Amino acid sequence: MSTTLEIEGKNVDQAVQKACQRFNLSPGELKYDILSYGSSGIFGLGRTRKARIRVRMNLVDVTADNVRGDATLEKSPEPGIGRQSPVPAHAEMPLSKSVKSAEPGNPVGAGKEVLQRIVDTITDNARIDVDTQPERVVFRIEGDNAAILIGKHGQTLEAMQSLIDKVVNKHNSHRIRVQVDVGNYMQNRKKRLIRNAQRLAQKCTQTKKPVSAGLLNAYDRRIVHIALKDNNSVQTRSTGDGLLRNLMILPRKTTGSGQRRC
Numbered sequence: 001m002s003t004t005l006e007i008e009g010k011n012v013d014q015a016v017q018k019a020c021q022r023f024n025l026s027p028g029e030l031k032y033d034i035l036s037y038g039s040s041g042i043f044g045l046g047r048t049r050k051a052r053i054r055v056r057m058n059l060v061d062v063t064a065d066n067v068r069g070d071a072t073l074e075k076s077p078e079p080g081i082g083r084q085s086p087v088p089a090h091a092e093m094p095l096s097k098s099v100k101s102a103e104p105g106n107p108v109g110a111g112k113e114v115l116q117r118i119v120d121t122i123t124d125n126a127r128i129d130v131d132t133q134p135e136r137v138v139f140r141i142e143g144d145n146a147a148i149l150i151g152k153h154g155q156t157l158e159a160m161q162s163l164i165d166k167v168v169n170k171h172n173s174h175r176i177r178v179q180v181d182v183g184n185y186m187q188n189r190k191k192r193l194i195r196n197a198q199r200l201a202q203k204c205t206q207t208k209k210p211v212s213a214g215l216l217n218a219y220d221r222r223i224v225h226i227a228l229k230d231n232n233s234v235q236t237r238s239t240g241d242g243l244l245r246n247l248m249i250l251p252r253k254t255t256g257s258g259q260r261r262c
Contacts, residue, residue: 003057008050012037015053023057031056107176108137111168115139115180118160123148136177139164146183154189157182158217190223197224197249204249205233215244 007022009015012034020030035052112128119126119141126143141149150157161180168178179186197213204211213224213236224247225236235252238245 005055006052008052012051015051019055107168107172111164114167115164136179139180141182149182150185193220193223194227197227200249201228201231201234208251211249213247216247217243221247
């Protein structure tokens, strides 16, 4: 009869080392399954999860002195075969291995895997659906704690989108436009931006004076530029440097050069 002991460590190597020390075995003699690779979060954020292995031992080799600390004892229906069993489907993969498993042949799959890893460090029970559209690929996150995933003024969502955009387009000669959305937040914000842009354009037309739409990121500026590109009374212009730039709505001059997008 055999028994199994689950041992945790900061990573798999540490868990294996602890098991070897406990049972006075070399790594080559130890028989174990990897239950979890562990996680330190993304950029130091999110919950830290320990790596966990299941060590298979003959029952006669296990004594009370062996079972202590972070090991839990349970009976196993069959003896272990080989040094290391295949990784279970539910085991957590390191972020770097997750990316390599899906690129470069499937960049969208790589983006989904990385995004799932990020989301899992922030909240639980979140699902990601991929919607491939003619102009872009949308990663829709569904689950609890939407406010945490969106962040203040959508900053967390924008950060995730920027990262996934880089992952998806890492090996692509033709850029794929990427959008990450949580609970239709981005779609609703787009509608608000368009309504506000049309309102400000009307004000600009009536007063014949420039109107500021405020400091906007590149994605929001593009929405406003496109929303007003067919308006013959106004033109849009971005001023300033950095990620956030002031978007101005100006009366269109009859001899002007048209609209400039930034």
